[in-house]
Amino acid sequence: MLRAMGLGEALDRVSAPLARWTFCDRTGEELCETDLEALWGEPAPGRGVTRQRLQEVLLAGAAGVPVRLGVAVTSLQVREDGVSVSFSDGSRATYAFVVGADGIASTVRRCAG
Numbered sequence: 001m002l003r004a005m006g007l008g009e010a011l012d013r014v015s016a017p018l019a020r021w022t023f024c025d026r027t028g029e030e031l032c033e034t035d036l037e038a039l040w041g042e043p044a045p046g047r048g049v050t051r052q053r054l055q056e057v058l059l060a061g062a063a064g065v066p067v068r069l070g071v072a073v074t075s076l077q078v079r080e081d082g083v084s085v086s087f088s089d090g091s092r093a094t095y096a097f098v099v100g101a102d103g104i105a106s107t108v109r110r111c112a113g
C-alpha cells in the first residue's frame, strides 16, 4: 500500500528486508526458524522499520495535510452539513466524512453506532 501511495523509496531508505525470523527459548537455543521471503512472497515481501521512522515517512508523504497529534476523538455527531467531531482538548470541527482507524477499542466505531 505504501508503494501504491508513492512512499516506496522513502520506506526502503529507512527499513530493511526481513528474510527470516527465529524463535528461541529463554536460554537462546533456537526452537524454529521461518523463511519469511517464502512465507510472504510477492507482491509484498516484509520489511522491518521502527515505528518512529515509519511515522516520519507517513508524515512526509502527507505534507500539506493538517495532522493533529496529542488529541483524541471523544464523540461524533452526524449532521446535515457533515460530521461534527469533538476532541479531548475541548475543540470541535466539522468534516465531510470521518474514517475510523483508532484501533481495537475504537471510539469512532462506538460513536458511529
Ligand SMILES: Cc1cc2nc3c(=O)[nH]c(=O)nc-3n(C[C@H](O)[C@H](O)[C@H](O)COP(=O)(O)OP(=O)(O)OC[C@H]3O[C@@H](n4cnc5c(N)ncnc54)[C@H](O)[C@@H]3O)c2cc1C
Binding pocket: 071, 072, 073, 074, 101, 102, 103, 104, 106, 107, 108
Ligand atoms: C505486542 C503486539 C505485537 C504485534 N505484532 C504484530 C505483528 O508482528 N504483525 C502483525 O501483523 N500484527 C501485529 N500486531 C497486531 C497489530 O499491531 C494490529 O493488528 C494493528 O496495529 C492494528 O492497526 P490499527 O491501525 O487498526 O490500530 P492501532 O495500530 O491500534 O492504531 C490505532 C491508533 O488510533 C489512535 N487512537 C485510539 N483512540 C483514539 C481516539 N479516540 N482518537 C484519536 N486517535 C485514537 C491510537 O493512539 C493509535 O495510534 C501486534 C500487536 C501487539 C499488541
